[in-house]
Amino acid sequence: MEKPQENFENFLLQSNLDSVKKFFDKKQENKMDLTNTPWITLAVGTELQRLLKDRVISPGMKVLEVGCSIGVESCFLAKHGMNVTGIDFIPKTIEVAKKYAKLVGADVNFICCDFLKLEEKGLKGTFDFIFDQGCFHHVPIADRNKYAEKVASLLKREGIFFLRSFSNRMIPSPTNDGPIRLSSDDIYNNFYLYFITEHLYLFNNLPLPNPTSYKPQIFWSYLGRKR
Numbered sequence: 188m189e190k191p192q193e194n195f196e197n198f199l200l201q202s203n204l205d206s207v208k209k210f211f212d213k214k215q216e217n218k219m220d221l222t223n224t225p226w227i228t229l230a231v232g233t234e235l236q237r238l239l240k241d242r243v244i245s246p247g248m249k250v251l252e253v254g255c256s257i258g259v260e261s262c263f264l265a266k267h268g269m270n271v272t273g274i275d276f277i278p279k280t281i282e283v284a285k286k287y288a289k290l291v292g293a294d295v296n297f298i299c300c301d302f303l304k305l306e307e308k309g310l311k312g313t314f315d316f317i318f319d320q321g322c323f324h325h326v327p328i329a330d331r332n333k334y335a336e337k338v339a340s341l342l343k344r345e346g347i348f349f350l351r352s353f354s355n356r357m358i359p360s361p362t363n364d365g366p367i368r369l370s371s372d373d374i375y376n377n378f379y380l381y382f383i384t385e386h387l388y389l390f391n392n393l394p395l396p397n398p399t400s401y402k403p404q405i406f407w408s409y410l411g412r413k414r
């Protein structure tokens with residue numbers, strides 16, 4: 188009999204963009220309850236806040252959030268004077284993001300689309316800062332380079348990319364789907380061709396309100412500057 192870990196490794200190798208889409212579509216079909224979805228909180232990521240506090244990012248920047256969900260972080264940065272676009276491929280999250288932006292008085296351009304299929308015309312080399320908090324760890328291995336290439340292509344020269352993702356210090360997914368637990372090599376090797384690594388470290392993310400299989404919350408924080 189296959190061990191759970193082997194199952195998970197098979198899942199990683201076999202996974203493709205369609206299976207990722209199915210994972211999220213299933214949540215939609217099952218009437219995804221946005222008030223009871225583990226990653227949906229109204230808390231702005233600590234490491235993102237640190238970038239603002241340390242002035243790595245600043246008002247006036249043109250920003251893209253990949254996998255923005257209900258847009259909490261996109262709105263936060265817009266309220267701090269940035270020109271923000273948020274992308275997510277779940278229509279319901281974009282619908283809520285637009286309502287949330289209205290509620291908090293943030294001006295954000297929300298787009299419902301698959302990042303890997305985003306039409307780059309007119310957007311190439313225009314962003315100062317691109318960030319992703321929880322999307323890249325869903326990207327199938329075969330598409331990881333395409334993802335890095337796309338981020339680099341959308342950024343200006345010396346533009347910044349920030350990534351927050353699950354790490355392999357977390358327990359493997361018991362359901363063999365969902366976020367991939369990434370190693371430092373998975374991140375460093377995938378991005379070094381396009382980015383100079385400014386930092387890559389593990390940190391304890393904010394605890395989730397409802398305990399799930401995602402514990403412990405040991406995440407990667409990666410910051411790269413486009414070469």
Ligand SMILES: C[S@@+](CC[C@H](N)C(=O)[O-])C[C@H]1O[C@@H](n2cnc3c(N)ncnc32)[C@H](O)[C@@H]1O
Binds near residue numbers: 226280
């Ligand atoms: C774990 S959630 C994280 C959401 C949010 N960034 C946060 O920190 O709470 C990942 C989000 O990425 C979106 N996503 C995953 N793959 C995507 C893709 N290829 N293109 C666009 N959105 C994607 C999902 O729909 C989901 O809303």
